[in-house]
Amino acid sequence: MIKVNGLHKKFGKLHVLNGIDIEINKGEVVVVIGPSGSGKSTFLRCLNLLEHPTDGEIIFEGVSITSKHNDINKQRQKMGMVFQQFNLFPHLSVLENITLAPRKLKKLSKEEAEKKAFDLLKRIGLEEKANNYPGQLSGGQKQRIAIVRALAMSPDVMLFDEPTSALDPEMVGEVLDVMKKLASEGMTMVVVTHEMGFAKEVGTRVIFMDEGRILEENTPEELFGNPRNARTREFLSKIL
Amino acid sequence: MDFSWIGQYYPYFIAGTVNTIVLAFFTVLFGVLIGIVVALMKISKNRLLKFVASAYIEFIRGTPLVVQISIVFYGLPVKFPEITFLGMEMERFIPGIIALSINSGAYVAEIFRAGIQAIDKGQTEAARSLGLTQAMAMRYVILPQAIRNILPALGNEFVVVIKESSIVYIIGIAELMFSSSIVRGATYRALEPLLLTAVIYFILTFTLSKFLGIAERRMRAGD
Ligand SMILES: Nc1ncnc2c1ncn2[C@@H]1O[C@H](COP(=O)(O)OP(=O)(O)OP(=O)(O)O)[C@@H](O)[C@H]1O
Ligand SMILES: [Mg+2]
Numbered sequence: 001m002i003k004v005n006g007l008h009k010k011f012g013k014l015h016v017l018n019g020i021d022i023e024i025n026k027g028e029v030v031v032v033i034g035p036s037g038s039g040k041s042t043f044l045r046c047l048n049l050l051e052h053p054t055d056g057e058i059i060f061e062g063v064s065i066t067s068k069h070n071d072i073n074k075q076r077q078k079m080g081m082v083f084q085q086f087n088l089f090p091h092l093s094v095l096e097n098i099t100l101a102p103r104k105l106k107k108l109s110k111e112e113a114e115k116k117a118f119d120l121l122k123r124i125g126l127e128e129k130a131n132n133y134p135g136q137l138s139g140g141q142k143q144r145i146a147i148v149r150a151l152a153m154s155p156d157v158m159l160f161d162e163p164t165s166a167l168d169p170e171m172v173g174e175v176l177d178v179m180k181k182l183a184s185e186g187m188t189m190v191v192v193t194h195e196m197g198f199a200k201e202v203g204t205r206v207i208f209m210d211e212g213r214i215l216e217e218n219t220p221e222e223l224f225g226n227p228r229n230a231r232t233r234e235f236l237s238k239i240l
Numbered sequence: 241m242d243f244s245w246i247g248q249y250y251p252y253f254i255a256g257t258v259n260t261i262v263l264a265f266f267t268v269l270f271g272v273l274i275g276i277v278v279a280l281m282k283i284s285k286n287r288l289l290k291f292v293a294s295a296y297i298e299f300i301r302g303t304p305l306v307v308q309i310s311i312v313f314y315g316l317p318v319k320f321p322e323i324t325f326l327g328m329e330m331e332r333f334i335p336g337i338i339a340l341s342i343n344s345g346a347y348v349a350e351i352f353r354a355g356i357q358a359i360d361k362g363q364t365e366a367a368r369s370l371g372l373t374q375a376m377a378m379r380y381v382i383l384p385q386a387i388r389n390i391l392p393a394l395g396n397e398f399v400v401v402i403k404e405s406s407i408v409y410i411i412g413i414a415e416l417m418f419s420s421s422i423v424r425g426a427t428y429r430a431l432e433p434l435l436l437t438a439v440i441y442f443i444l445t446f447t448l449s450k451f452l453g454i455a456e457r458r459m460r461a462g463d
Contacts, residue, residue, distance in 0.1 A: 050365055077371035087366035091384050100380060101370035146366075153370060 001026045001157060001188055002047060007056035009042055009212075016042045018212035020056070024157070024190060029183045031199040031220070032192045034209035035235055040192045043209065044161050047190065048072070048079045061156065077105055080150030080158040084166050086142040088134035094121070094145055095130040098152045105153070113152075120148040124178055140171030144178050157188040164195060196240060200224060208232045245427045246436070249419075255327060256419030257440055262328070263337060263415055264402045270341035271401070272394065275348025280378075282353050293349065300346035305339075306407050312339040313411040327414070336408040344401055351397065355390035356382055391459065395452035399445045406441070416440055 002024040009017035016039045024030055032040050045051040047058060049065060049072045058066050060075050089097050098120065099113035108116070121127040124144045134142055143163055150158060160179065164172040176198050183189055183202040193199065199206055199220050206223040208216040208231070216229040224240075227233045282293035300308070313335040320331040359382050367377035409418040416437050423433035 048369055050369065073368075073371045073373055075371075076369055079369070081366075081369035083362060083366060085360075085362050087360075087362040089363065089366070089381050089385075101372060104376055104380065105371050150370070 001061060002190075003059040004047075005057045005059075007043070007046060007058065008054045009039070009046060009051060010054045016212050017046065017053070020212075020214060022207070022214065022217075024188065026156075026188055027186050028204045029189045029191065029202050031203040031206045032190065032209060033194070033196075033199065033206060033235070038209045039212040040209055041161050042212075044081075044159050044190060044192055047159055048076050048081055050081075077101075077153050078156045080147075080153060080155035082143070082146050082150055082158065082160045082163045084162040086134075086139070086146045086166070088142055088146055088149070090134050093131050093133055094126070094137075097134070097145060098149045101149075102152050117148070117152060120151055123181075124148060138171060139167045140174045143167065143171075143175045147175075147178055147182070151182075157190065158182065160189065160191040160193065162192050162194070164193065194239065196224065208235065210235070241432060242429060243432055243436075245423060245429065245432070249423045249426070249433075252414075252419040252422055253416065253436060253440065255414060256416035256437075257444070259328060259413065260402065260405060260415040260441075260444070263333070263340065263405045263408065263413070264398065266337045267340040267344050267401050267405060268394075268398050270337065271344030271348045271397070274341060274345030275352050278345060278349035279352035279356065282349065283356060297346045297349055300343055305343050305404060306410060308343055309336065309339040309408060309411060312342075329412075329414075332408075332411055332413045336405075336411060336413045340401065340405055340408065343404075344397060347397055347400075348394065351390055351393045352386070355386040355393070358389055359385050388459065392452070392456050395448075395456070398452075399448055402444055402448070403441060 002022075004020055004022045007017055007020040008015070018039075020043060032043065034040050042051055046053050047060075049058075053066055056066070057064055061078065063070060063075065065072055065075050089100070092100065095114060095117055098117040099108075099110070102108045102113045102116065103110065118127055118130065121130060124147075126141060126144060126148075129137060129141065129145070134145070137145065147158075147163075163179070164175050167175065172195070176195060179189070179191070179198070180202050191198070191203075203220045205217060206220050207214055208223065208227075208229065210231050216223060216227065216232045218228075223232070224236065227236055278293045278296060281289040282297070284290060313332070316335075318335075320334045322329075322331045324330065356378075363381050363385065364377050367381040368374070372380070405415060406417040409415060409421065412418070420433035420437040424430050427433075
């Protein structure tokens with residue numbers, strides 16, 4: 001579904017991504033771990049071109065999205081993204097947050113878009129918040145709405161950048177539950193997270209990144225149980 | 241103090257007040273249109289657009305308004321139509337409004353740019369990640385939020401324009417300042433007509449400020 005070849009990213013002189021090669025298949029839940037500053041966010045943000053790679057190629061569903069002639073807006077509709085800081089639109093109600101993109105991009109009528117939004121809200125048990133504004137929600141609720149907002153475009157893959165890192169501990173569970181449910185329904189996911197429990201439970205593959213490279217990738221059992229790379233071992237010993 | 245001339249000359253001040261308001265209104269209107277375009281140019285990724293916008297803003301802010309007005313009125317080889325509409329001589333009003341709008345546009349552009357850039361980058365990123373184009377993100381996500389910071393500053397710009405527009409009397413536009421100079425010429429009294437002019441300006445700006453303050457509080461309360 002996504003194929004990354006020789007991905008490099010520099011910010012000025014800072015070489016943040018140093019040749020990433022990876023293939024992500026349909027239905028996979030790929031968990032990306034690594035120390036702070038290793039380039040995890042940058043890698044994820046390159047996948048939907050929020051960051052423009054300095055070099056290398058990204059192919060999504062058979063189309064080279066890094067090609068100059070490609071219109072990335074088309075593929076972004078198929079790639080949902082969830083941010084650490086939620087980034088809900090504060091001037092729009094929950095319902096408007098969810099229906100904005102489907103209405104403007106898929107030309108759905110207000111009724112169609114709202115029906116779909118309510119279906120999604122029901123699945124996360126927040127339909128009674130439909131007319132609230134983001135400022136009236138808890139962090140956990142905001143993040144679940146942000147997930148639903150991305151899902152409203154019916155994406156083929158979901159990208160998560162530390163979706164629970166900005167949450168109070170008691171709200172982490174409710175967001176992870178939504179993500180687990182999504183994974184069990186077969187959604188293809190790429191998740192940057194420090195939640196090792198989540199990685200073990202639903203991850204199909206774990207990737208360890210350091211200094212802009214993938215140093216090790218394996219199933220969660222193998223990577224956590226039997227890390228081969230010394231750096232991986234060192235990192236895991238610090239966080240587990 | 242002698243205000244006995246008022247009975248005879250007050251129509252000049254009424255006309256002057258009307259003309260000042262008309263000038264300020266059109267200046268703000270066109271200034272905002274220019275300002276939006278220039279602000280969007282300045283925050284765009286296109287180097288040329290950025291450069292043109294910056295050069296314009298810097299030039300306008302770095303030169304006196306009276307020079308800018310003189311350039312447009314005396315300096316440009318343009319013939320403005322010699323028609324009079326509701327007592328306003330268009331061959332003076334049009335260049336006056338053009339010069340004032342070009343001037344105000346530079347300040348308005350900075351108001352818009354600051355308002356837009358004050359919105360968290362995450363908002364644009366979230367909008368773009370959904371597949372919205374840059375223009376859609378601006379229209380539906382960024383501008384509606386930015387406008388809350390922009391409107392109060394824009395109201396303030398309106399007040400500034402009312403005051404600054406007084407300078408166009410040098411090209412013979414019959415606004416308030418011009419009225420006071422007519423009375424001075426006719427009665428040889430300088431202080432009284434100027435005092436009256438000052439009072440009228442003050443009433444205009446004070447009323448407008450109060451009105452804007454109320455509007456702003458309403459807007460905040462609506463949050
Ligand atoms: N827009 C940018 N401009 C300049 N440098 C940047 C930019 N974005 C990221 N960097 C730098 O790139 C490096 C990698 O950043 P990145 O955010 O990808 O790391 P990360 O692995 O996600 O870290 P964390 O776990 O702290 O989120 C860091 O040194 C960071 O300072
Ligand atoms: Mg990060």
